[in-house]
Amino acid sequence: MGWSKKKPDPISDRARALNEQIAALEAQIKQLDARLAEDKATPRLRPATVPQGSAVPAPVAPPAPSRPKPTEPIFEEVDQARLKDRHDSGSTPEHYNDLGIRKYDLAALINRVKNHFRSPSTTNPKLVSYLAAGSIQGLRPMRYEKRVARNRFLFFASILLLLLFGLVTWALHYGRH
Numbered sequence: 001m002g003w004s005k006k007k008p009d010p011i012s013d014r015a016r017a018l019n020e021q022i023a024a025l026e027a028q029i030k031q032l033d034a035r036l037a038e039d040k041a042t043p044r045l046r047p048a049t050v051p052q053g054s055a056v057p058a059p060v061a062p063p064a065p066s067r068p069k070p071t072e073p074i075f076e077e078v079d080q081a082r083l084k085d086r087h088d089s090g091s092t093p094e095h096y097n098d099l100g101i102r103k104y105d106l107a108a109l110i111n112r113v114k115n116h117f118r119s120p121s122t123t124n125p126k127l128v129s130y131l132a133a134g135s136i137q138g139l140r141p142m143r144y145e146k147r148v149a150r151n152r153f154l155f156f157a158s159i160l161l162l163l164l165f166g167l168v169t170w171a172l173h174y175g176r177h
Contacts (some may be wrong), residue, residue, distance in 0.1 A: 097103055122128050 095103055095105060
């Protein structure tokens with residue numbers, strides 16, 4: 001049966017193919033670097049037609065540009081008020097009673113429960129939109145995948161219900177005798 005076989009993952013297949021291409025390109029880069037080093041190691045010969053008594057000056061390599069070393073580290077200004085406001089919104093003195101114990105905050109509890117069931121924000125929303133629309137070559141859109149998963153669930157749920165119905169009717173029919 002085809003149900004027990006694991007379907008190939010197109011993303012992992014593509015990642016494997018890209019890793020193979022990267023390895024081939026790195027090998028090609030190493031070959032070209034070795035060839036370039038070999039070409040530099042062998043001197044280029046030219047005919048010795050220099051007149052007697054004149055010397056050919058050796059080429060002088062220009063000095064490497066030196067970078068000025070920073071004397072002090074460079075710091076970036078950060079707006080601390082925005083950072084503190086975001087995290088310290090619920091720790092005002094009104095949220096604590098006379099003994100210093102935090103009061104029960106129903107609105108904060110509701111927000112925590114909502115955030116618990118809310119999915120985390122994505123790090124790459126453009127990729128999510130591509131996957132949802134099916135814009136990546138070789139991948140089916142998410143709506144198609146969801147439909148297939150929903151239909152598979154409904155099929156197996158109906159089979160389970162039929163089996164349970166059969167067991168109940170069998171138990172009622174043969175349970176009396």
